[in-house]
Amino acid sequence: MSRADNKTVPGEQIDATIAELDRSLRRLHLTRSDRRTVLEEVRVDLQAAADDGVSPAALIDSDIDxxxxxxxxxxxxxPRPRDYPRVLLGGILTAVGVVVAAYVLIVLILTPLLSSWFTLPGSYPSAGPLLVYGALVLAGLIGTLAGLRWLLAGRPAARATLRKAALLLPIGAAAGIAGLLAVADDPDYRTTEGTVTVQALLVVLGVAVALGIARWWALRTTSDDTTSTSATP
Known part of the structure; x- marks a missing residue:
């Protein structure tokens, strides 16, 4: 075998071993930046061994995993946590609970009380409903972020997830509300249990998509803001 062949074969073996190791690290949910670090370190070791005539198979056991x-x-x-169900379910339940509590407080308690003070029996200024809806949305957003903070306490990319959720949740909720209004504007629309359920699911879907993207985005772009702590599985 020529000297060129002696150099070519180890290089191909190293590339194949690194590719297989990369797939294994992906299966173990290691972040992209950490995978890159591990692969670079292993490649240096494999190349040094190859220069001494040692193949990757001799240096790394056959069990790559x-x-x-x-x-x-x-x-x-x-490793990147697999906590999407926790984030989605916990975030949605928190949002629903906060909005229901805010509705009871604002619409059923405060609004009648304030209207009696201002002697507006049965009528409200045009800005009244907008103020109520705005208060409900704001309460839902703040409550959801507070619940998300508790759910992600001590987990990787927690702060980044909160920042991105604060950006995406209003967009997701607005998209869900737009779908709700589109259903209500249908000429054949009738208020039934089915239509109300569909409208509620549209809003929930918007919130769920926003939460999922926020978590995925944070984990993909943030090395970790709690690198010194252990991740919770």
Missing amino acids: AFAREAIEVGGYI
Whole structure:
């Protein structure tokens, strides 16, 4: 075998081993930046071994998954948490609970009380409903973010998720409300349990999509704002 062949074969073996290790690290939910660090370190070691005539197979055991787990443990890396169900379900339940409580407080308690003070029996200024809806939306947003903060306490990219959720939740809620109004504007619309359920689901879907994107976005773009702590599975 020529000298060029001696260099080519180890290089191909190293590339194949690195590619397989990358797939294993992906399955273990390691973040992209951490995967890059691990792969660069392993490539340097494999190349140094290849220069001494040692193949990757001799340096790394055949169980790549076990090697990947050991690399994560030794390096102190934190795998990306699989907590989307927790974030989505917890965020939606929090939003629903806060909005219901705010509705009872604002519409059923404060509005009649204030209207009696200002002697507006049975009628409200045009800005009244907008003020009430705005208060409900604001309460829902603040309550959802507070609940999300509690749900993500001690987890990777928690603060980044909150920041992105604060940006995306109003958009998701607005999209859901737009869908709700579109259903209500249908000429054949009738208020039934089915139509009300569909309208509610549209708003819930908008909130759920916003929460999911916020969490995904934060985990993809943030190395971690709690790198010194262990992730909760």
